[in-house]
Amino acid sequence: MPILEIDHLQKSYGDTHILHDINVSIDEGDFLVLVGPSGCGKSTLLNCIAGLEPITGGTIRIGGRDVTGVSPKDRDIAMVFQSYALYPTMSVARNITFGMQVRGVDKATQAAKLAEVARQLQIEPLLNRKPGQLSGGQRQRVAMGRALVRDPRLFLFDEPLSNLDAKLRVSMRTEIKKLHQDLNASIVYVTHDQIEAMTLATRIVVMKGGVIQQIGTPAEIYNRPANMFVADFMGSPAMNLIPARARTEDGATRIEIDRDSGGPLVITDPVARQLPAEIVLGVRPEDIHEATGQAHLPGHAPEAGGEVLIDVVEPAGADTFAVTHLGGTPVTARLRAESAVRPKQMFPLAFDLSKVSYFSPQDGLRLN
Amino acid sequence: MPILEIDHLQKSYGDTHILHDINVSIDEGDFLVLVGPSGCGKSTLLNCIAGLEPITGGTIRIGGRDVTGVSPKDRDIAMVFQSYALYPTMSVARNITFGMQVRGVDKATQAAKLAEVARQLQIEPLLNRKPGQLSGGQRQRVAMGRALVRDPRLFLFDEPLSNLDAKLRVSMRTEIKKLHQDLNASIVYVTHDQIEAMTLATRIVVMKGGVIQQIGTPAEIYNRPANMFVADFMGSPAMNLIPARARTEDGATRIEIDRDSGGPLVITDPVARQLPAEIVLGVRPEDIHEATGQAHLPGHAPEAGGEVLIDVVEPAGADTFAVTHLGGTPVTARLRAESAVRPKQMFPLAFDLSKVSYFSPQDGLRLN
Amino acid sequence: MEWLERNVPKLVLAPSFVAILVFVYGFIGWTAWVSLTKSKLMPRYEIDGFGQYGRLVASPRWDVAMDNLFIFGALFIVISMVVGLMLAIFLDQQIRSEGVLRTIYLYPMALSLIVTGTSWKWILNPGLGIQEMVRGWGFESFTFDWLIRPEMAIYTVVIAAVWQASGFVMALFLAGLRSVDTEIIRAAQVDGIPTHRIYTAIIIPTMAPIFLSAFIVLAHLAIKAFDLVIALTNGGPGYATDLPATYMYAMAFSRGDLGQAAASAMIMMMVIFAIVVPYLYSELRPRRDH
Amino acid sequence: EPSAEVLHWWTSGGEAKSVAVLQDQFKAEGGTWTDMPVAGGGGDAAMTALRARVLAGNAPAAVQLKGPAIQEWYEETGLADIGDVAGENGWAEVLPPQLAEHMKCEDQWCAAPVNVHRINWIWGNKQILDANGIAMPTSWDEFNAAAEKLKAAGITPLAHGGQNWQDATVFETLVLGLGGPDFYRAALIDLNPEALTSDTMKQVFDQLRTLRGYVDDNFSGRDWNLATAMVMNGEAAFQIMGDWAKGEFLAAGKVPGTDFVCWPAPGDGYLYNVDSFAFFEVEGEDKQQGQKLLAKLIMGPEFQKVFNLNKGSIPARTDVALDEFDDCAKQSNADMNADAGDGSLLPSYAHGMALRGAQAGAVTDVVTNFFNSDMSSDDAVQQLADAVAATM
Amino acid sequence: MLRWGLYGILILFALFYLMPLFVMLTTSLKSLEEIRTGSLLALPRAITFQPWLEAWSSACAGTQCEGLRPFFWNSVLMAVPAVAISTVIGAINGYVFAQWRFRGANLFFAAILFGCFIPFQVVLMPMARMLGLMGLAGTIPGLIFVHVIYGIGFTTLFFRNYYVTIPQELVRAARVDGAGFFRIFFAIFLPLSLPIITVSVIWQFTQIWNDFLFGVSFSGAGSQPVTVALNNIVNSTTGVKAYNVDMAAAIIAALPTLFVYVVAGKYFIRGLTAGSVKG
Numbered sequence A, B: 001m002p003i004l005e006i007d008h009l010q011k012s013y014g015d016t017h018i019l020h021d022i023n024v025s026i027d028e029g030d031f032l033v034l035v036g037p038s039g040c041g042k043s044t045l046l047n048c049i050a051g052l053e054p055i056t057g058g059t060i061r062i063g064g065r066d067v068t069g070v071s072p073k074d075r076d077i078a079m080v081f082q083s084y085a086l087y088p089t090m091s092v093a094r095n096i097t098f099g100m101q102v103r104g105v106d107k108a109t110q111a112a113k114l115a116e117v118a119r120q121l122q123i124e125p126l127l128n129r130k131p132g133q134l135s136g137g138q139r140q141r142v143a144m145g146r147a148l149v150r151d152p153r154l155f156l157f158d159e160p161l162s163n164l165d166a167k168l169r170v171s172m173r174t175e176i177k178k179l180h181q182d183l184n185a186s187i188v189y190v191t192h193d194q195i196e197a198m199t200l201a202t203r204i205v206v207m208k209g210g211v212i213q214q215i216g217t218p219a220e221i222y223n224r225p226a227n228m229f230v231a232d233f234m235g236s237p238a239m240n241l242i243p244a245r246a247r248t249e250d251g252a253t254r255i256e257i258d259r260d261s262g263g264p265l266v267i268t269d270p271v272a273r274q275l276p277a278e279i280v281l282g283v284r285p286e287d288i289h290e291a292t293g294q295a296h297l298p299g300h301a302p303e304a305g306g307e308v309l310i311d312v313v314e315p316a317g318a319d320t321f322a323v324t325h326l327g328g329t330p331v332t333a334r335l336r337a338e339s340a341v342r343p344k345q346m347f348p349l350a351f352d353l354s355k356v357s358y359f360s361p362q363d364g365l366r367l368n
Numbered sequence C: 001m002e003w004l005e006r007n008v009p010k011l012v013l014a015p016s017f018v019a020i021l022v023f024v025y026g027f028i029g030w031t032a033w034v035s036l037t038k039s040k041l042m043p044r045y046e047i048d049g050f051g052q053y054g055r056l057v058a059s060p061r062w063d064v065a066m067d068n069l070f071i072f073g074a075l076f077i078v079i080s081m082v083v084g085l086m087l088a089i090f091l092d093q094q095i096r097s098e099g100v101l102r103t104i105y106l107y108p109m110a111l112s113l114i115v116t117g118t119s120w121k122w123i124l125n126p127g128l129g130i131q132e133m134v135r136g137w138g139f140e141s142f143t144f145d146w147l148i149r150p151e152m153a154i155y156t157v158v159i160a161a162v163w164q165a166s167g168f169v170m171a172l173f174l175a176g177l178r179s180v181d182t183e184i185i186r187a188a189q190v191d192g193i194p195t196h197r198i199y200t201a202i203i204i205p206t207m208a209p210i211f212l213s214a215f216i217v218l219a220h221l222a223i224k225a226f227d228l229v230i231a232l233t234n235g236g237p238g239y240a241t242d243l244p245a246t247y248m249y250a251m252a253f254s255r256g257d258l259g260q261a262a263a264s265a266m267i268m269m270m271v272i273f274a275i276v277v278p279y280l281y282s283e284l285r286p287r288r289d290h
Numbered sequence D: 001e002p003s004a005e006v007l008h009w010w011t012s013g014g015e016a017k018s019v020a021v022l023q024d025q026f027k028a029e030g031g032t033w034t035d036m037p038v039a040g041g042g043g044d045a046a047m048t049a050l051r052a053r054v055l056a057g058n059a060p061a062a063v064q065l066k067g068p069a070i071q072e073w074y075e076e077t078g079l080a081d082i083g084d085v086a087g088e089n090g091w092a093e094v095l096p097p098q099l100a101e102h103m104k105c106e107d108q109w110c111a112a113p114v115n116v117h118r119i120n121w122i123w124g125n126k127q128i129l130d131a132n133g134i135a136m137p138t139s140w141d142e143f144n145a146a147a148e149k150l151k152a153a154g155i156t157p158l159a160h161g162g163q164n165w166q167d168a169t170v171f172e173t174l175v176l177g178l179g180g181p182d183f184y185r186a187a188l189i190d191l192n193p194e195a196l197t198s199d200t201m202k203q204v205f206d207q208l209r210t211l212r213g214y215v216d217d218n219f220s221g222r223d224w225n226l227a228t229a230m231v232m233n234g235e236a237a238f239q240i241m242g243d244w245a246k247g248e249f250l251a252a253g254k255v256p257g258t259d260f261v262c263w264p265a266p267g268d269g270y271l272y273n274v275d276s277f278a279f280f281e282v283e284g285e286d287k288q289q290g291q292k293l294l295a296k297l298i299m300g301p302e303f304q305k306v307f308n309l310n311k312g313s314i315p316a317r318t319d320v321a322l323d324e325f326d327d328c329a330k331q332s333n334a335d336m337n338a339d340a341g342d343g344s345l346l347p348s349y350a351h352g353m354a355l356r357g358a359q360a361g362a363v364t365d366v367v368t369n370f371f372n373s374d375m376s377s378d379d380a381v382q383q384l385a386d387a388v389a390a391t392m
Numbered sequence E: 001m002l003r004w005g006l007y008g009i010l011i012l013f014a015l016f017y018l019m020p021l022f023v024m025l026t027t028s029l030k031s032l033e034e035i036r037t038g039s040l041l042a043l044p045r046a047i048t049f050q051p052w053l054e055a056w057s058s059a060c061a062g063t064q065c066e067g068l069r070p071f072f073w074n075s076v077l078m079a080v081p082a083v084a085i086s087t088v089i090g091a092i093n094g095y096v097f098a099q100w101r102f103r104g105a106n107l108f109f110a111a112i113l114f115g116c117f118i119p120f121q122v123v124l125m126p127m128a129r130m131l132g133l134m135g136l137a138g139t140i141p142g143l144i145f146v147h148v149i150y151g152i153g154f155t156t157l158f159f160r161n162y163y164v165t166i167p168q169e170l171v172r173a174a175r176v177d178g179a180g181f182f183r184i185f186f187a188i189f190l191p192l193s194l195p196i197i198t199v200s201v202i203w204q205f206t207q208i209w210n211d212f213l214f215g216v217s218f219s220g221a222g223s224q225p226v227t228v229a230l231n232n233i234v235n236s237t238t239g240v241k242a243y244n245v246d247m248a249a250a251i252i253a254a255l256p257t258l259f260v261y262v263v264a265g266k267y268f269i270r271g272l273t274a275g276s277v278k279g
């Protein structure tokens, strides 16, 4: 049974329509990530689910029950906020138990739950501190603790990691993932960081301007983006979107890309596709390799590419990024750290055509 | 000739010593990145270079000239700040020309420079807006523009990207890199994001608590960290630092690592090394592979590893991270996206021993 | 030139520094000096010891003034805070005509009691004001005659003072309420905390710095309360509503007893010092701005 | 060209008109008059301003000052000598010697008197007194008896305003009325501790307590003119107040003898309050000229007449014809001349004629506290003696 | 239901706050006769504006019977420059304390703040002497001087607390750009200061306009501010009191401050939120 069903949800502030016809449904144990650029309505949607904002149209069902008009505390949810929203004057322990206390849970149960959650999150030594004396990561844990003691049917997270520094973000991400696996909890999670979305989600909802762009598993979203917005948004560095010309010839598809020097780059997709003349070729940086003149891995399509002029080289530890200029835009390739690529020099690159996407330049929709 | 030389620099606020005996020197065209955790004194060092903070001891030379006591405006520097520090009541154009106006540059030159920089940074349409009407990325460009019009000998950047979201950060990073290559400018750049440091720098200074930990090229720092702090700090996910026991046997080094199940994992480094009995083994996630029973790449050391229990699996687009538990700490491996690794199952992992670091658990210094 | 550039901030502050040194601390010093003399109508400068303080301590009127300061101060501060906080919380509930009400609550701060004193005197006067009016409605036994009862008169001063200052306190608290992170309130709502508990357990405790600011402003008004007493009771009945400020003024200007006035001023200043210095300390204690 | 800046607190209609007369005369003589009125607190605010002006070295030429304060200021800062004017105009001959003493600082003339107020008056509502068959009392016992009678008839016997100077006015009237002139002098001029703690003083406080019983509940903070209005409107029968109260009656069109009666308070003696202008030392010929001109005009018979007609008091000069004055004024004048001879013409302490400010204040504190609490008379005399001792 | 109660309480308090103003207003519109005979709290039976005219232009304060008008202008001449000067000084001081800290700055700031709390009665006499020495006694510039001196504390506090919320990087950027102390202040900080200038101006204007003590002590003939004139009209000790004129005069004297509060009250709270309150 789906734990959360959202049907034709609408939300406006006065005349401003923030959310348009949202339909989402998730099953028990799912980890749904809402992702999208700032201001696209992610928080608003989450707040609607929590009951913190009244909805303008449609229905929300949690565990099969229509919760329209039900107050947040009766929706059997718990929520973790971006700023953690810890009660600043209460100790960590009270922050966690305060809700129980108000609900009249008896002392012994409170203490037991607190102890359990504190152990789980490894915050035992912090219980007597005030939030002001905690680091960002510790605050984050306490906020999670406050949510965990509720044992809710549904967890809601609103960008819980965005206030942490890069390092901490990675390790907290792992912890949340672990928690999800351990508790088998149902989670709706908001972020604008697509890496977070990819690593955490079992299902991803990509939003833009209050409209859902694509719903799917991380792999679906990453490998088969529904449109150019999703393609560009998911993945870092972003998918290269290269304007190109296509024509079908000899049962294969020929793709022509403008190049700064030495005439257009022509590559051949062995599959005959129904493509318009003008297309946008989407290819992820890791699907552009140093050309070796042979198939990169057995069973894959043959290499297709050529020599290009490298603008910038950015070594980044495990990888090296090389930026060139094709079809009028910068194109990034993710190469091995050992690669001999140098800036301002020609270098042979090849596209893994089994993984490219084709988009229509008019409406941005996927063509293959 | 070095463009910037810092000799025995000291800086205290009253009795608090912030910087201890800093010695750095960079050549014209270098891109020096100061990296380190929050509060380690990076901004303070940068401010000392800029002349915004008086120094307590030592000397700073810019372009060979001792600048002690010289006011910031006469040091021939330009600076970009973390919060961009745009003048909120002035238009973008005035923000950029304000400094020239103060220095009494004539109107025509001002206009010419403004136009040039605006074109370079693609901010022509924004020139009449106020900073409040700009997005983060646009502000960042304006701040850069303000620095560029100065044509200084030395650019100083204080975490110029830390206020941007992940996506924008990546693309701005590339732009800065490109700018550096195009202008052949000398840059001192502060960040606490090690990826930024790795991708941008020609030289990196890793600081901690006001003391320099290591100076070197990105590759040196990444591959041969001088101590555990540097090892842990640089790279994301961080280098795994696994407590282990070492002994030399048969002209090779045997490393024993505790494992949760099935007794210790024993691996063999074919080189006989002078190691103490207790060591910390440092290995980067990308140097842990799925074991195939054969050397991973020709010319590399043989694989060494075994079966381990996987705790968490995080697919992340191009890669999949698998987390296990060894020597009492979580250990992350960076596997291919196609990997068949599953949580809660045993999985064979192997270390690339040609790339590991050994550290002393006492003082954290590198042993090999 | 370099030197000038580096020291501009200090030079800019110098006039203020000199002014404060002379016109505040110099004058406090002068007062301290005069309090040790037998100055009468005009200041004299021959030191005479602590006689003035002895007289002050022995004076029953000063006793009354100090007692009144503590009664008045405590009640005024507590009631103003309670009323101000209550109004701020009520106004924070998306009230329709908030702007108008806020202005009404705030305007007394704009008026001095020189202006409104007479009006208050009438309102509180049993023969003219509220008592008379309520009796006029038929409640013959209604009594509200605090103004003329020596043991109650100080409370009428409290009423007028609360009238004047509570709106300002309301403004402070309203500003504070508005700056509380809305996510905290939402978190509490999800946590199932009822609205009144959200206020009592979460929001109000986070406003501690505002309580401190309000306390200081009110304490400062209480200690300086002068117009208020002069306009409302002129210290009466008898000297039942004397405060240190009015005592000091009477001594200095109607009695021609400057030494005595200076001594009382020094005591007042010590009370202020005891209240303000901890505040200044907490305000200026080094802390990390983020 | 003579000029003078005049600091005073005569701002109400009648007073202001009176001062305006002086101003007109001054201008007619070619002088420039700068008016500096500061009302409030019975002159407290004006004294505050005066002190500030003196400290600033910028004293006004003429200041409304009276009683020992003149000599106090003289001791502190010195005052201008206007002996020339006094000599030329023969002040010594036309002023009662006792009043003249107040105008002198170490034998030199330094102030000019404007008027004489009598303090110890009782004012009564004629209709009420007649209706209840009460004659003006000649002793305090009679007064008490009359008051009881009025009280029984549902009339407030005594109209009073609870301000400390009004309390003090009643008090000093009682001291004189019950103790007689010698006692008054011992107690409130010489501040003799024995007199202050004597049984007579206790009697005074007892009577004060009795009077307190004749006052309505609502008296606190009431202005004196509102109390006068109570008598006028028949809400109360008596008021003990100086003769400025007459101005209120007259302004309301009441006629002495038919609508209201003025009666010296029971007992012997005459308490006076003399308003005067003191002259501070000023720089500049024009200002000194102005001072002299002002002094001359203030003591001029014409001004003395007009001013006092307006204000309800009597001229300080004895040679002003009183034809245009009312009966109360005439009686006041007669009594003054009579009492001047036998030593029962006495300065009012309540109005700052008898004591220095600090001492007068100390006495008033005790009196007003007594009046507004239920302190016993024994405690009161003790406190009185202590308070006075503290200011010595 | 609950909401009605809420509104009920709020309105009740509004009535409490309005009561004195109501009494003043109704009284000022009544004839003396009606005041004497009717209830104080009753509405006027026949409205008359005579008292207002009288208070403005013909009520007597001393021998001068020109109403409040001349004194009103004295107050304007005093309050406007005093508010302006003390705000400017406060702004510069606050700018230094917030952005150009130096050793001992905090101590000095504390010393200035403590000056806010000194009772003004204490300073009357020595101040009089100082004004005399400076030749400012009894003049409007003298009054301006006094108000500026004792206003510095509060204005400095306001501006300092506001400017500390502005990142120091702004000053640094401008210094690298070559701008000096004053240039940075005028080109960058001043244009940002509107909210706090509003707070400072409202506060100072109210304090200075309503001040009586300094006005009565340090003014001379011809420089007395409106509060002193009001006091002269209202506080005469003898004669018949024209309560309606008193009340009209009181309201007239209070109009500028009332006006400022009603018009700028919104910005006052906003400015308080912006800076002078720490949350």
Ligand SMILES: Nc1ncnc2c1ncn2[C@@H]1O[C@H](COP(=O)(O)OP(=O)(O)OP(=O)(O)O)[C@@H](O)[C@H]1O
Pocket (backbone or CB within 6 Å): A013, A016, A018, A037, A038, A039, A040, A041, A042, A043, A044, A045, A192
């Ligand atoms: N109370 C409100 N009244 C009117 N518009 C609002 C209100 N709250 C939010 N909005 C608007 O709704 C849109 C969506 O806001 P929301 O906070 O949901 O975005 P978001 O996706 O969470 O962005 P972010 O990543 O920045 O948190 C924004 O354009 C915002 O301006």
Ligand SMILES: Nc1ncnc2c1ncn2[C@@H]1O[C@H](COP(=O)(O)OP(=O)(O)OP(=O)(O)O)[C@@H](O)[C@H]1O
Pocket (backbone or CB within 6 Å): B013, B016, B018, B036, B037, B038, B039, B040, B041, B042, B043, B044, B045, B192
């Ligand atoms: N004015 C000051 N007085 C005293 N200590 C200061 C002052 N400014 C900074 N510090 C201290 O100096 C240390 C270094 O500060 P700095 O700002 O240089 O750190 P940072 O490395 O730039 O950190 P971040 O990454 O957070 O910007 C910190 O511990 C800080 O508390």
Ligand SMILES: [Mg+2]
Pocket (backbone or CB within 6 Å): A042, A043, A044
């Ligand atoms: Mg959001």
Ligand SMILES: [Mg+2]
Pocket (backbone or CB within 6 Å): B042, B043, B044, B158
């Ligand atoms: Mg920094």
